[in-house]
Amino acid sequence: MLAAEEALDGGEVERARELMAPLLARFPRLAVVQEVAADVLYAGGDPLSAASLWESALRKLGAPRVAPRLVAAYTALNRAGDARRVAALVPDDALARITLAWCELAAIGGDRERGRVLAAELDQDREVRGTPSGDAMVAALAAIASAQAGDLQRMRASLDRAQARSAELPPHDRAFIGYLGGIALREAGATSDARETWTMAMDAAPESIGAALARRERSHLPD
Secondary structure (H helix, E strand, O other), X not given: OHHHHHHHHOOOHHHHHHHHHHHHHHOOOOHHHHHHHHHHHHHOOOXXXXXXHHHHHHHHXXXXXXXXXXXXXXXXXXXXXXXXXXXXXXXXXXXXXXXXXXXXXXXXXXXXXXXXXXXXXXXXXXXXXXXXXXXXXXXXXXXXXXXXXXXXXXXXHHHHHHHHHHOOOOHHHHHHHHXXXXXXXXXXXXXXXXXXXXXXXXXXXXOOHHHHHHHHHHHOOOO
């Protein structure tokens, strides 16, 4: 499993999938196998299968270890109620707070006003913003919140920050930031820019969750 995790960290999703598939087939009820297999499936754009495995793993490994990633899977599936249920198990976890803000701002059934509040809180949290990935995520969420509030100047500034920080990230993370950036542009009515941003996200890491989500959102844009 360590080799699969290392492959995943390096953005080699297909390699990680090849390593985990036989382990999951042999030990389908082993929580640690379920956990890593779910990591691989989610990273490769299959949040539904990942959510099922993480739910099983959570019961044995505990909420602090598994719940933040499960919130992300449910958000990707547009299951806002489930995302809130799981996030409530780990209210102080940084990743869970970020993914819950994403849920409220972008998922079907999300509470947009609550999402804007959460995004503002994250934007003031120096600890959450202390890494390039955390800062890029928070900036992208702030851009969505600003677009929904009609503050296009702040949206553009946040997008610029997200893009600058994402340049420090590996391709699969850049693809996800691009997906979020496209959401902000769509919310602002800039559909052509949103389409271009999602296309770039798909090109950055074609087999990543970011690319899968960008592909889904782009398919919903009018021609």
